Amino acid sequence: MAGAGSVAQRRQVKAPPGGGQRPPGRRLLPRSRILPALLLVAAVGLAGFGAWALYGSQWLRIEKVSVSWEPESRRELTGDQVLSVAAVPLGAPMASLDKEAIEARLLAELPRLKSVRVVRAWPHGVGLKLTEREPQAQLPAPGGYAEVDDEGVRFAEIAEPLPSVPLLELDMEDSPSARRFGEERTLRDAVAVASALPGPLAGETSVIRIVSYDAITLELSDDRTVRWGSPEDSPAKAEALTILMKAAPDARHFDVSVPSAPAASGG
Structure with a gap:
């Protein structure tokens, strides 16, 4: 009888999962947590793709720079002078454009300028909008x-x-x-x-x-x-x-x- 009881106990331990018991060490995520996990994985993937598109791909690169003067502004400087000082890095990612540095450089080296605005013209352009000082x-x-x-x-x-x-x-x-x-x-x-x-x-x-x-x-x-x-x-x-x-x-x-x-x- 003792031997039979031992066999029965072993059979109970080895009972398949369908019998109502799950083997130790194997836990399944609750359904309420599966969707958030999938969304997190998708978000990380999209963020990685976005970063690659902005900085690693050739899609959004600086290809041209335009110079314009604000309305009614006196114009003494030439576009070539402005472009030379601005030194906008052609071929660089648009997202990495340092607008503040370009504005500061233009105002420091071309004192005739009263104001400068650097704007991104997606997907490939950069605009330099200038106002020159008027002599009073x-x-x-x-x-x-x-x-x-x-x-x-x-x-x-x-x-x-x-x-x-x-x-x-x-x-x-x-x-x-x-x-x-x-x-x-x-x-x-x-x-x-x-x-x-x-x-x-x-x-x-x-x-x-x-x-x-x-x-x-x-x-x-x-x-x-x-x-x-x-x-x-x-x-x-x-x-x-x-x-x-x-x-x-x-x-x-x-x-x-x-x-x-x-x-x-x-x-």
């Missing part, structure tokens, strides 16, 4: 003249003066305001005066002379002069001067230092 005034410089924009930035030197762009002449050595305000601030303020002049009046202004912060004079064509005073209220002064010149076309001297009470004389 010019300063005497060792090599000729320095162009100055509306922010007071000296961005380029030219051999000959620009027509229809006022020349700034600073004569502040003996002025107390030179110590109080400093030459750079006074220069920015003088450029603000030039920027406030409407087009026709700016074209008639040959020199903006700064003796002190509150003693700015405009020298116009035909030996006419304008006492401007300080750079404060420049838009109001420009408007007052425009009206005054129409009302007294033969006058030689104008005073808009107090824009609410402009005056004209001579003629």
Whole structure:
């Protein structure tokens, strides 16, 4: 009887899985976990394929670079100059394009540029969109003249003066305001005066002379002069001067230092 019991026990141990017991060491995933696992495998596969497509394949490579100027922007630089400095890596993956580095390089090496935008034009293009600085005034410089924009930035030197762009002449050595305000601030303020002049009046202004912060004079064509005073209220002064010149076309001297009470004389 003991032997028969031993045989029965062995038969129970070796019973097939269909008999209700699963052999130890073999566990199946529950159905609720199979789908997430498959989705994870698919996601990893797609991510790997995407990375290969962006960086390893030849599908999305830089093949051409275009240069354009923003509307109404002055254009002095050439496309070849810009492309040479930008040094966009042709043949490199589009995804690896370092837009910030290209923008910084262009602004550092081409100070005539006021702003730069680098854009991807998928699948193979890169666009460089530029805005150049506009000269609002010019300063005497060792090599000729320095162009100055509306922010007071000296961005380029030219051999000959620009027509229809006022020349700034600073004569502040003996002025107390030179110590109080400093030459750079006074220069920015003088450029603000030039920027406030409407087009026709700016074209008639040959020199903006700064003796002190509150003693700015405009020298116009035909030996006419304008006492401007300080750079404060420049838009109001420009408007007052425009009206005054129409009302007294033969006058030689104008005073808009107090824009609410402009005056004209001579003629």
